[in-house]
Amino acid sequence: MAREDTPLDQETFDRTLEAELAKGTDRRVAEGRARSAAVRAHRAKSGEGGAPAPAAAAAAPAEPAAPAPAEAPGAAPAAAPAAATATVAAPTREAPAPTGNVPEPKRGAPEKHRLLALVPPEGIQRVEREQGDRINVWPHLLIEEFIALLVLSAGMVIFATFVNAPLRELADPNLTPNPSKAPWYFLGLQELLRYFLPLVAGIVIPTFILIGLAAIPYIDRNPSTKPGDRKLAITLFTMLFMFGATLTIIGSFFRGTGYNWVWPWAQGVFFEL
Amino acid sequence: MKLKPPSPGAVFDRVRDTEVWKSIFRPGSIFRRGYKDTSRDRALSTMNNVLYHLHPVKMKRHGLKLTYTFCLGGLSFFLFILLTVTGIFLMFFYRPMAEIGSAQAYTDMQNIRTSVFFGDLVRNLHRWGAHLMVLSVTLHMARVFYTGAYKPPREFNWVVGVVLLFLTLGLSFTGYLLPWDQLAIWAVTVGTSLGGYAPFIAKQANFLLLGGVVVGPETLLRWYVLHVLALPFVLVLFLAVHFWRIRKDGGISGPL
Numbered sequence: 182m183a184r185e186d187t188p189l190d191q192e193t194f195d196r197t198l199e200a201e202l203a204k205g206t207d208r209r210v211a212e213g214r215a216r217s218a219a220v221r222a223h224r225a226k227s228g229e230g231g232a233p234a235p236a237a238a239a240a241a242p243a244e245p246a247a248p249a250p251a252e253a254p255g256a257a258p259a260a261a262p263a264a265a266t267a268t269v270a271a272p273t274r275e276a277p278a279p280t281g282n283v284p285e286p287k288r289g290a291p292e293k294h295r296l297l298a299l300v301p302p303e304g305i306q307r308v309e310r311e312q313g314d315r316i317n318v319w320p321h322l323l324i325e326e327f328i329a330l331l332v333l334s335a336g337m338v339i340f341a342t343f344v345n346a347p348l349r350e351l352a353d354p355n356l357t358p359n360p361s362k363a364p365w366y367f368l369g370l371q372e373l374l375r376y377f378l379p380l381v382a383g384i385v386i387p388t389f390i391l392i393g394l395a396a397i398p399y400i401d402r403n404p405s406t407k408p409g410d411r412k413l414a415i416t417l418f419t420m421l422f423m424f425g426a427t428l429t430i431i432g433s434f435f436r437g438t439g440y441n442w443v444w445p446w447a448q449g450v451f452f453e454l
Numbered sequence: 455m456k457l458k459p460p461s462p463g464a465v466f467d468r469v470r471d472t473e474v475w476k477s478i479f480r481p482g483s484i485f486r487r488g489y490k491d492t493s494r495d496r497a498l499s500t501m502n503n504v505l506y507h508l509h510p511v512k513m514k515r516h517g518l519k520l521t522y523t524f525c526l527g528g529l530s531f532f533l534f535i536l537l538t539v540t541g542i543f544l545m546f547f548y549r550p551m552a553e554i555g556s557a558q559a560y561t562d563m564q565n566i567r568t569s570v571f572f573g574d575l576v577r578n579l580h581r582w583g584a585h586l587m588v589l590s591v592t593l594h595m596a597r598v599f600y601t602g603a604y605k606p607p608r609e610f611n612w613v614v615g616v617v618l619l620f621l622t623l624g625l626s627f628t629g630y631l632l633p634w635d636q637l638a639i640w641a642v643t644v645g646t647s648l649g650g651y652a653p654f655i656a657k658q659a660n661f662l663l664l665g666g667v668v669v670g671p672e673t674l675l676r677w678y679v680l681h682v683l684a685l686p687f688v689l690v691l692f693l694a695v696h697f698w699r700i701r702k703d704g705g706i707s708g709p710l
Binding site for chain 2: 351384395408454
């Protein structure tokens with residue numbers, strides 16, 4: 182509701198304004214208080230909005246607790262119907278005590294605008310969230326991440342210093358090495374080729390795995406994250422994961438010349454990264 | 455009167471009071487003078503930092519536990535950075551050309567190993583890092599599953615993660631061909647032949663992927679561009695969404 186549209190009780194307005202000015206209140210504050218009293222008086226008279234008296238009562242104790250500067254208590258009821266003030270819970274949380282860190286304006290500095298937004302109560306979303314046991318990301322998390330990063334870097338540099346990545350002879354399209362193996366992360370699929378039709382092992386199963394993986398959160402509608410409540414999901418996932426890992430290990434270490442079965446400790450390892 | 459030279463600490467203080475220093479480090483930065491180890495400054499140091507795009511000011515305490523995340527997501531991201539840096543270094547010395555008789559790509563690989571300063575070390579880091587990244591992304595997925603971190607409101611971020619896993623495999627596989635040695639082309643031949651069984655589109659898909667009917671020089675160029683430009687670009691886009699969703703979906707999941 183626009184400020185101009187708010188019906189006022191002119192008599193109350195004049196009376197309150199005079200009283201406030203007599204007390205030595207600032208003119209703007211006094212006008213605000215007068216307006217608020219006038220609106221309440223008008224509502225009480227016309228009997229609009231159900232229970233005007235409790236509404237006024239609810240608005241009144243809210244005034245000292247309101248965190249905004251002095252203009253706010255007067256202006257807020259003008260901006261929104263008092264009835265709304267009554268239905269929405271009055272703010273109960275005390276404003277934080279002033280820290281005393283209010284910056285002093287520089288001497289001779291031009292006067293600045295101070296803006297105050299008027300927010301109707303129905304526009305306020307009160308988010309009640311359990312604060313929980315929270316810690317600052319700096320330094321706790323960042324230091325942990327930094328250590329993880331250092332450990333990994335050091336490990337990688339040491340490993341890369343002593344272990345050379347393979348580089349075989351120049352590619353020759355006419356000379357197929359025996360065995361020919363895909364990169365290790367595809368060896369599970371290559372292993373599947375031994376048991377299924379190429380169409381199944383090469384297309385159907387990978388597509389199924391990919392779509393199935395992406396669909397997990399939409400299939401598993403169990404809201405709990407407690408391991409005890411998710412026995413089925415955990416069992417299925419673990420079995421699938423282990424199945425994939427086993428196939429990959431078999432394809433990597435237990436397949437030799439002609440992609441036939443070998444024991445790595447007997448016939449050697451036919452595997453390169 | 456003897457003039458004493460200022461102590462290093464005093465010089466550092468004076469440097470930190472300069473306008474230049476203060477323009478670089480925003481208020482609240484731990485590098486600014488006057489940083490105090492208080493709740494307020496700790497919060498400001500995150501809020502006024504570029505890391506605020508990645509991290510909130512506060513997080514759940516249990517998220518620090520190493521056995522909850524095992525740092526796997528962060529390490530995957532770090533490996534991606536490491537692979538980008540080492541990859542850029544390798545790009546200076548590598549040409550994706552594989553004409554019959556003079557395979558420049560392979561010659562360049564040999565030069566990287568023998569003549570380039572730290573070339574061998576950087577190539578080793580790149581290769582081992584790539585394998586490790588496939589592993590760490592996979593394990594990250596398993597961790598997210600076991601902690602139930604894909605449950606609402608994080609369902610879509612899991613899907614983004616699956617796309618990232620797929621892109622990681624794609625990056626690793628396209629990079630596998632680049633050395634142009636026997637290992638490379640035959641692993642790629644075997645790997646791509648798996649896709650050759652696709653119904654209806656097998657021939658077209660393979661031709662698109664290989665730039666021919668077999669793995670050849672066109673394949674090398676094609677996979678090189680995919681490896682150094684196309685796939686990393688797409689991966690970064692998905693990474694941005696992935697990280698953004700972590701923040702928007704309430705940070706670390708749990709506790710269990």
